[in-house]
Amino acid sequence: MQKLTEVTEQEWALVKEFNQTITEEFLNQQHLSDKTLTQYRSALRIFFRFVHDQCMNKPIYELKARDALKYQNFLMARGLSSSAVKLKRSVVSSLCGFVELYYGEDYPLFRNIYNKQIPNPPKALKNEKKPLTEEELQLLIKTLEEREEWQMLAYIQFSYSTGARREEVRQLLKEVVDYSKVKGKPYYLTHTIRCKGRSKQGKQRKLVFDDQAMDAIKKWIAVRGEDECPYVFVKKTQEGKVNQVNPTTFNYWCSEIFTAIVGRRVHPHQLRSTRATHLVLSGKNIESAQALLGHESSETTKIYVIKETDDELDDAFS
The missing domain is CATH 1.10.443.10 (Intergrase catalytic core)
Incomplete structure (x- = not known):
């Protein structure tokens, strides 16, 4: 397993000039938060370093779905979690959408390289999701x-x-x-x-x-x-x-x-799940937990509520 390192300025300077330019244009969108900008910048630089090294440094509008699959396999081979791979995949896909929208007249044949035919990496949980009792x-x-x-x-x-x-x-x-x-x-x-x-x-x-x-x-x-x-x-x-x-x-x-x-194992986000789970187990409805956590949809809140399955299994066989 080879560790994935951040891209140095020297490496970034070798990337195709168009790819550098389109990256900066994409990142200059005002709706991106500072944290998102940091994540996106890192992800795109890693992607274009890969394009430089393994795709002949092509401009993004010449890349195909096979290049996207190759990149995804490259990430998975280096031991990245499924969530980390999905994040890097989604950032590249967002950039492709940006190119399609704003450069469509210049490159009318370009399509998002991450299409529905490329499966998401299988979900693999490194740690069990279990709130505190x-x-x-x-x-x-x-x-x-x-x-x-x-x-x-x-x-x-x-x-x-x-x-x-x-x-x-x-x-x-x-x-x-x-x-x-x-x-x-x-x-x-x-x-x-x-x-x-x-x-x-x-x-x-x-x-x-x-x-x-x-x-x-x-x-x-x-x-x-x-x-x-x-x-x-x-x-x-x-x-x-x-x-x-x-x-x-x-x-x-x-x-x-x-x-x-x-x-x-205890981690910060576990306290959020613990609170939601305790609320629901105490008899409060899911909407109460939703309001507290600030979710727009109760479906999101349900992800945080983690209950043992014994009671449901008992009901199934009663």
Whole structure:
């Protein structure tokens, strides 16, 4: 297995000039978020390096479906997950659509090289999708309390209460400790947070959280003391400066600390699935979980609700 490396500037300079130009035009679309731009730029550079190395550096309008299949096989042979291959495939397909739409008069015979005849890579889950049980969640909370890991505890409580994604949690401002509950409601609302969505603005939402999360945040802020950083979740540099955490900090907490406590793999997105699953198992309808997670469709929410199949099997044989 050969590792797939990022494209260097020297390698990119060897790519066909038209392919460089069309890539930049495509990436300059204003509806792409900063994170999406980073992913797309990397994916397209990797693709055109492949085209340079194995497709005689042809311009994109001369590529055929067989080249797309060859590229997909190239990625799979290097051990990329099915989701990683699908992402790189979809980026190339989007670029092809861009060429068809805006350069159709110049290249009327060009068609998207990823057509329906090229199958998606088979889905292979490296890790079982399994949310935390109530017992595992409480063990995690209790252990962090005993260790006085107040920032980690605030992260767990807030992430679970809101069902928020890692990047959304990272944006939380410490001003929320001064917020009051929504009038007549048993919950608090955050300030506006940029959530996952198209465009640079994404989907703007206020996240909902409960007393347990508020208490944990207040405890952490009190222990942390005064500093100029406006964010709840922070790290301190060697020079003593307090900065907003990187998203990878949450990954580290989950993989190195929470996993050891629970006794099996824990990851940030698992808390989102855990919240959705617990809501539905407690008797709440799927629409309640949908509203909390901010999904446009309940069908998306159903993906996050992972239940054991024993009850369904019992019903089938009763």
